[in-house]
Amino acid sequence: MFNIPQDARLVSEGGNAKTGYMRLEAEKCFFEVKWEEVEPKKAKPLSEIVHAFLKKMEKDSKQKIPIRSKRSATVFDHQALFMSLKSNIEERIFFWHCSETLRVIIFRFAFQSMDTTSRAIMKEVLTSFKCHGEESTVWSLFEFTFKAPTSFQLSDRKMMIGRTHLLLLEHKLSPFAERKREILFDYYSMANVQFRDEHQDLDKWFEKRYRKDLRKRYRGSKFQSSTVGKINGHGGIVKKGLGRTGIITRKSSLYNYATWYCEDLNRIYSVTISEHLARPFPLKRRLDQTAFEDFCREFISNLRCH
Numbered sequence: 001m002f003n004i005p006q007d008a009r010l011v012s013e014g015g016n017a018k019t020g021y022m023r024l025e026a027e028k029c030f031f032e033v034k035w036e037e038v039e040p041k042k043a044k045p046l047s048e049i050v051h052a053f054l055k056k057m058e059k060d061s062k063q064k065i066p067i068r069s070k071r072s073a074t075v076f077d078h079q080a081l082f083m084s085l086k087s088n089i090e091e092r093i094f095f096w097h098c099s100e101t102l103r104v105i106i107f108r109f110a111f112q113s114m115d116t117t118s119r120a121i122m123k124e125v126l127t128s129f130k131c132h133g134e135e136s137t138v139w140s141l142f143e144f145t146f147k148a149p150t151s152f153q154l155s156d157r158k159m160m161i162g163r164t165h166l167l168l169l170e171h172k173l174s175p176f177a178e179r180k181r182e183i184l185f186d187y188y189s190m191a192n193v194q195f196r197d198e199h200q201d202l203d204k205w206f207e208k209r210y211r212k213d214l215r216k217r218y219r220g221s222k223f224q225s226s227t228v229g230k231i232n233g234h235g236g237i238v239k240k241g242l243g244r245t246g247i248i249t250r251k252s253s254l255y256n257y258a259t260w261y262c263e264d265l266n267r268i269y270s271v272t273i274s275e276h277l278a279r280p281f282p283l284k285r286r287l288d289q290t291a292f293e294d295f296c297r298e299f300i301s302n303l304r305c306h
């Protein structure tokens, strides 16, 4: 997680917490972060990673890229290798191993020119960068932020026109039992245009626009009728749900669903938190409903939608 300049936009991203990348662009610069999980035994020295990185750049651009300078640096407690490249743009690249999360991280800055603003941006991004260590991870997508325990990992993310989809997953396997918790987000932009007739009537929106998707993902889920709730200052609806499926391996599920319309950003948000326990018949499945509801309440109270 790190701070970005106000005009920076996420232009592409992929992967998950283990291996992935993210690219942001602003008016006069772009940044790219890549990370990859490596087994400590297979970890290569940074100099080798830098070498491979340069080779790939040269192959892509079909020309030799001279290095202007190379030295060691520190990024968030880690020893890093810093490199400045000589090309038509100003490139500054940092490479390091995060020993806590066992990842190699490459952070690449590119500026039109290296002036005070560029230096300030680079400093701000680097000093705010945290690659490990927080008890809960703060996830932030544009103005939308939320906190989840670090045991949750990003397992799916899709950004489509007008819709963003995120799935966080926590998985625990033990003999004869599989326990899973999921946090599923969907949000829709320009809600008053996409859902002209329903954005003010969330029950109607849920039935007409979302229930089917939810049923596809969570087979056998049954939701109770809505209660009215306040989420980050907005009026919304909240539903509790239950599910039971399977014959040989039986699965019990608990659900907590919330949806609201954020007038500030003209978005409809949906959050579905669920807990699932699967065990072979006839072993008993017992889910702690009170703990689940406490978790959901805490999670939703930490959400910021605008």
Ligand SMILES: [Zn+2]
Residues within 6 Å of the ligand: 076, 078, 097, 098, 099, 100, 101, 130, 131, 132
């Ligand atoms: Zn780290």
Ligand SMILES: [Zn+2]
Residues within 6 Å of the ligand: 232, 234, 261, 262, 263, 264, 265, 304, 305, 306
């Ligand atoms: Zn809001």
